Amino acid sequence: MFGKILKKLDEKLLKSEPRTGKLFAVAALFDKPDDIIHAAEKVTERGYKNYDVLTPYPLHGMDGAMKLKPSKIGWVAFIAGISGTTLAFLMMWWMSGIDYKIIFGGKPYFNLPPSIPIMFELTVLISAIVLVNSLILIYMKLPANANPLMDTEFIKRVTSDKFGIYIQADDPKFNVDEVRGLFQSLGSSSVSNINEAEYEKGDSKNPLLSLKFMGVVAGTCVVTVLVSYFVLQVLLFMPPFSWMHEQPKLLPQGKSNFFKDNWSMRRPVEGTVARGFIPYEFKGMPDSMVVPTPNPLPVTKKVLEVGKKRFDTYCSPCHGYFGKGDSRLRGQFPAPPSLHTEKVRNWKDANIYHVITNGQNVMPSYESSISRDDRWAIIHYIRVLQRSQNAPDSDLESK
């Protein structure tokens, strides 16, 4: 049934005969491989240049019979392949060495060994693409949309069970009757004239631009998209894997019937403190209640570096990188006051710690985001910032 539909479409859209274009070639079919080799030898002997042989499978000895010189397509492949190698090398070098450096296994950013498979693949890929495109370019005779041989009885036979040869009309020695006579004398089973693919008089515009051709191409695209959407999204659709999601375990804050209280999590035993969770003793109290304790961390380069990192991450979005209140979120959030005011400079470390831990006005509590030690390190760093903006003269003299 499918074949019948195709055949009908073929007859409707792709008229094959009769053609009205000028004569393209005279073609002949032969039944046996030996006959075609003999025919090719004779045609070469007669001095014809623009002719070609088409066979359903490669015939050994045909190169010699046609006196073919080595094909230059190898050079096309070679140049395309070399460009693929170079391209892949540059790509790997730029990506891993310059654009997106990732340390892998302690190795240098760019390495040759892992690039070699990529270089190999791209060599093959680029040369294959270039070769296929050159084949289309040469065989389809671009900008025409088909070789004149297409859709003829001749091409249908030589792609299945016969061996064909054709001499083009633009050959200097071409003469229709002579060529037909030659083929018949060689024992051809059928000799035919092949005309250029023009079906109506004056139909000489570029066939690539013909409305029918473009319509068929566009229609094919639409049908392909619809069919692949239907096949992939409807017919073969499978829900994405969710096996990782469904695990036989209890999620925090989920319900469980295992314990009597229906909680999946356990509360800590009364009177105990979890490791690393030292409670803040002045939680929720006003500033005045805070008993000032000194900063437990020493002022070392390491501590200051930690403090800078945490400050840049958590504090700087509002307070700015230098604590001036010039936040990156200006306009979306109320800007906090500067950290360089007299008030803040005179604050004890414990007061700043209290603000970070408890929050103040719009500022939320950072107790759960920043660890205890990191909060103290931030305070050291804030002191560094303050000193940098309000350096006394003695700082200059001592250096």
Place this chain on the structure above:
Amino acid sequence: MDYIKKQLPNSLMKTGGIMLVFGVIILILSFVFTPERAFFDYLWIYLFMLSIGVGSLALVALEYLVGATWSTPFRRITEIFASATPLLIILAIPLFFGLHDLFHWTHTDAVQNDPVLLSKSSYLNVEFFTARTIFCLLLWTMFYFLIARNSEKQDVDGNPVYTKKNITLSTIFTPLFVISITIAAIDFAMSLEPHWYSTIFGVYYFSGTVIAALAATTYASVKLKEGGYLDSALGNDSFYSLGTLIFAFNIFWAYIAFSQFLLIWYADMPEETFWMINRWDGSWKFVSIALLFFHFIIPFLLQIDRSSKTNFKSLKIISIWMLAAHALDLYWLIFPTLFKGNAGFGWQELSFPLIVVGLIMVIFKVSAEKKNLMAVKDPKMQAGLDFHL
């Protein structure tokens, strides 16, 4: 076909014999002065002979297995090279006197104190090693005699039954060959560094053996063809396939060598990398780079052109080149165990080219004495002679 058997010149025997004698003298001298080094040289010679003999046998089996016709005119020459296989049994005997010098895993006291070697000792021990070697050698020899006998019998009556028999034999032999060549590669070359392992090592050595066997066949065929010893109907086109196969197996070798290197480089584990680092120490670096260029890049570029595979002169150059490259490959596999830090080449190593070339010439002459140089009545012969591109 118009093949008439002609005797090979006696100079082959004479030159080969003289080279062999000089080589053996050098080898004996080095056994006297530097016994350990001499055993490594001997192992080098032995592995090269194994490559030629067993690699050729594999090529013969391959032809039967895939039903190739183009190679039929050359098959007898490959068979003559494969006749080195029975000789390997005799050549193996001196190796067993050198096990202690060659293989660290034979030192029982060192193995006792080494948990890695101790856990490998159920495979790497002298008794099992001997058993494996005997198994491999007997297997190869047996199949060589079976296949070669059928092939020679066919010269008399041209009965296609022998081809069928050989196809069956080759079908049985090929999987056994894959196993045995892996065993041989692991035992003779990889276990020189018993702590090291590479699962691709057998394939690596196999790719080298096939290149060596192909190169030897190509060189001998071209020489014989030029000297008029082969059928006059044999055209240049048939040689094209030999050149292409060398080209293909050369790429295969590079592919395997690179695969082995890349995985070791990526994983970067000390128990694997030290083998590569040994080959990058001091002047070994230059040997490694030379191997890359000599074995792959230069031959690849030389052979990329189609005409280089039908031109006799360039075929001769490339086959000698690849034989030398395989020798370098084996040197690169074996000697870093002996020369730690720097590569070495002294008068002791001269025994390798002398013995190998001399021995192959003598074997070829002796073995070709009783045989036709072409399988005259093989049913596939005419198709092979008619081969055209």
